[in-house]
Amino acid sequence: MSETERRGELGELKIANDVVGIIAGLAAVEVPGVAGMSGGIAGGIAEMLGHRNLSKGVKVDVGEHECVVDLFLIIEYGYSIPEVAQQIQENVKRTIEVMTGLDVMEVNLHVLGVQFPQEKKGEEAQIPAPRGK
Amino acid sequence: MILFDRVLLGITALILVTLAGLLLSTVWGSALLVDWLRSANLTMDGSIVALILVLLAVYILVLITRFERKKFIVYPRELGEVKISTSCVESLIVEATEQIPGLAQVSASFTDVVNPKVTVRVVVHPDHNLSRLSEDLQESVRSYVEKTVGIVIQEVDVFVDGIMKDDGDDVAKLEDLI
Structure with a gap:
């Protein structure tokens, strides 16, 4: 497992990349308007097998003192995506910086779908079929 | 395909x-x-x-x-770029048109993501002015996407594929009616 290492006066501090991913994922989903993270096909299968992945839908690239985060998200219907995106970027950056001390250079967002109110647990909203009234 | x-x-x-x-x-x-x-x-x-x-x-x-490989609409922000999948915007467009009276079936697809262009295919209920309906549709799509996604759609092409007959699910193709 790759990790960030820092040497302090009393010893060294190592933070696993997965930990940064989990922090980013949790910081993202607590923003109102985020329906969840999208872990792709592999993530979905792993979840079906009972493996709860808290860093699902998060890709982190950690350097010595800085990191770049990519988030793959599902947004709730009815929210303004630019506003939610702004809040996610700020929240993720602030949380990672406060908790790990790493400088967050970029928080890139990939909005993969919209969750409509009638969809209870669908991970990703597909294009609705032509509807009849 | x-x-x-x-x-x-x-x-x-x-x-x-x-x-x-x-x-x-x-x-x-x-x-x-x-x-x-x-x-x-x-x-x-x-x-x-x-x-x-x-x-x-x-x-x-x-x-x-x-x-x-999904298609994305990309716009840069101060803290990093935001990519929104076109399928996500397409589903929002379909949802946005729900309020417009006269539409029976709607589907949307992006034809260009750099200068955003959308094609909306519709089946309409009879007794509606198609020209006015199309204008309402174009205006709704443009303003809704601008408000919720933050991008300005350059072009909204509307194709009226058919008329929904009153007696149920039957759809009459325009070519049959003309």
């Missing part, structure tokens, strides 16, 4: 059905497959069949990765 994909997928399906048929016939006592496996030409024939199967398998893998 282009015609080439359809043809190759059709061929793949045909080969799989043939193989299944041969296996089933062998199970039920036919010697066709066994004879072929014992024949003198097996080296040549078997290699060709194996090669075709491998090529089809590779093609299917390529097809899967091609379908997985």
Whole structure:
């Protein structure tokens, strides 16, 4: 497992990349308007097998003192995506910086779908079929 | 999916059905497959069949990765870029048109993501002015996407595919009505 290492006066501090991913994922989903993270096909299968992945839908690239985060998200219907995106970027950056001390250079967002109110647990909203009234 | 994909997928399906048929016939006592496996030409024939199967398998893998590659609308922000999948915006467009009276069926698709262009195909209820309906639709789509996604759609092309008859699900194509 790759990790960030820092040497302090009393010893060294190592933070696993997965930990940064989990922090980013949790910081993202607590923003109102985020329906969840999208872990792709592999993530979905792993979840079906009972493996709860808290860093699902998060890709982190950690350097010595800085990191770049990519988030793959599902947004709730009815929210303004630019506003939610702004809040996610700020929240993720602030949380990672406060908790790990790493400088967050970029928080890139990939909005993969919209969750409509009638969809209870669908991970990703597909294009609705032509509807009849 | 282009015609080439359809043809190759059709061929793949045909080969799989043939193989299944041969296996089933062998199970039920036919010697066709066994004879072929014992024949003198097996080296040549078997290699060709194996090669075709491998090529089809590779093609299917390529097809899967091609379908997985989503199209995104990208806009840079101060803290990093925001990418929104076109399928996500398309589903929002369909939802946005729900309030417009006169529309029976709606589907939307992006034709250009750099200078965003959307094609909206609709089936309408009768007794509605199509020109006004189209204008309402274009205005709604443009303003809704601008508000919720933050991008300005340059062009909204509306195709009226048909008229929904009053007596239920029956859709009359425009060509039939003219």
